[in-house]
Amino acid sequence: FSSVELTDHFLKRINTLDKKVNSFITIDEEGARQAAQQADDRRSAGDNSVLLGLPMAHKDLFCTKGLLTTSGSKILHNFVSPYDATIVSNIREAGAVCLGKLNMDEFAMGSDNESSYYGAVHNPWDLSRVPGGSSGGSAAAVAAGFVPFATGSDTGGSIRQPASFCGLTGIKPTYGRVSRFGMIAYASSLDQAGTFGRSAQDCAYLLQPMAGHDARDATSIKRDVPDYVADLQSAAAQADADKPFSGLRIGVAKEYFGKGLDAEVDANVRAALKQYEELGATIVEVNITDPEITLATYYMLAPAEASSNLSRFDGVRFGYRCEDPKDLADLYTRSRSEGFGVEVQRRILMGTYALSAGYFDAYYTKAQKVRRLILQDFKNAFEKCDVIASPTAPTAAYKLDAALDPVTMYLGDVYTIGVNLAGLPAISMPAGFTESGLPIGLQLIGNHWDDSKLLSTAHIFQ
C-alpha cells in the first residue's frame, strides 16, 4: 500500500463509522492527505523509517499547529494552536500521518469521557457503554479500527483505564520520559503522555519518537532512550520457549484486590497471573499504600494543580469570551462560568480551597508529605519484585447513562493513581473478558525507567 491509499482507507472508515462512536473532534483530511503524499515521496527517495506513512491520531490536548486544539472544552472551542507540541512534531518527523484530534474528558478530568463538551464517546465493544477516560476518544478510535495507534495522556489513569475498557494495550511512561511541552496541562507534576495500541509492540513503535529530553520542558529528564522495539524483540528471542518468564518476580498487593473489585475482573486478573506463573514467573506478596489514602492524596493534589493551571483561561487571551461583558470582572466570571463544564468547575473550586491561606498546610502540604510516603512504599515493594500486577480498574466498561456521582467515579481510579503520584511507569494489557464479552485489563507497574521491561513483559505474554 502507499500511504495515500492507507490514509484514504482509514479516513473512509472514520467518515462512515465515527458517527456512532464520536471518537474524533477534528478530522484533518487535507493535512492527512498531504502528510501521506510526503511520506510516499520520502519512501520513494529511499527512506525506510518504521512509522513512515502510518496513520495515527492525537488526543485533543496536544497542540497541533494550524489545527483546532480544544482539550475537550468549550473554552477552547475556537483555539487554533500557533505551535506544535514536541511529541506532535517528533511523531510527524518520524513520518506518521496524523488523521485528526481525538475526543476526551474536558481538560482530561474524568474517567468515562462524558465530561467532553463535544459529546460522549461510545465504546466500540458495546455502543451503549463508556470507553473509559479521559483518553476515551483515543481508546475508542484504536478499538474501532480508525487508526492503528494513538496518543493519550495519563494523570491518574487516563491511558490505562480506557485501554482496559476497550481491550487495548496502553502505556504511561516514567514521569519525565516524554516532553510535556505543548500538552495542555491538567496537573503538571502528574501528567505524562503515552500511547495506545493493539499490542505492546504497537505502543513501543509510537512511543519511540515521543521519548527523550526536551529543553522546553523543565521536568523532562536527560537520559538515554532505549530502543523499545529492539528491546522487546530481543527479550522475546532470549526467553525460554516453555518458561519465558523464569526469573521474573511479580509483586501482588492485597490492597489491589480489596473491596469494590468486581468478581469477574478479579477472577480474570488472577487467571492471567496464574498463566504468568505457569510460564515461569514467581508471584511474591508485597504491600503498597492503602488505596483510600492514595485516592484522597490524588484528589487533593490534582485539583490544586489544575486550579492553578486553568487560571490562564480567562476569556482575554484565547478561547471563549462571553458576550457583552459589563466590566473586566464580569468578563472573567462569565467567560469561565460559561466556558468550563461542571466537573472542571468542581475541581477548580476544590483546588482553590486546598491552596487557600489557612487551609494550605492542612491539606496541600499534608498531601505532599503523604505523596512522598506513597513513593516510599512502592520503592520498598520493588526491593522484593520486578513488576507489580493489579487489575487496571475495579470494573469493566459501564453504561453511558450510569450517571455516577463524582465520588463513585473517583473510586474507579483507585488502582491507577498511585503510579502517577510516584512518577512510575505502568502498562495496561488485555486479560480476558466478562461473560457478556467486555474486555478486562491487567496493569503492570514498573520501577522508575523500567518502561522497556513493562513493554517486553506484556509483549511476550501477548
Ligand code: GLN
Ligand atoms: N480519572 C482521573 C481524574 O479524573 C484521571 C484523569 C487522567 O488521568 N487525566 O482525575
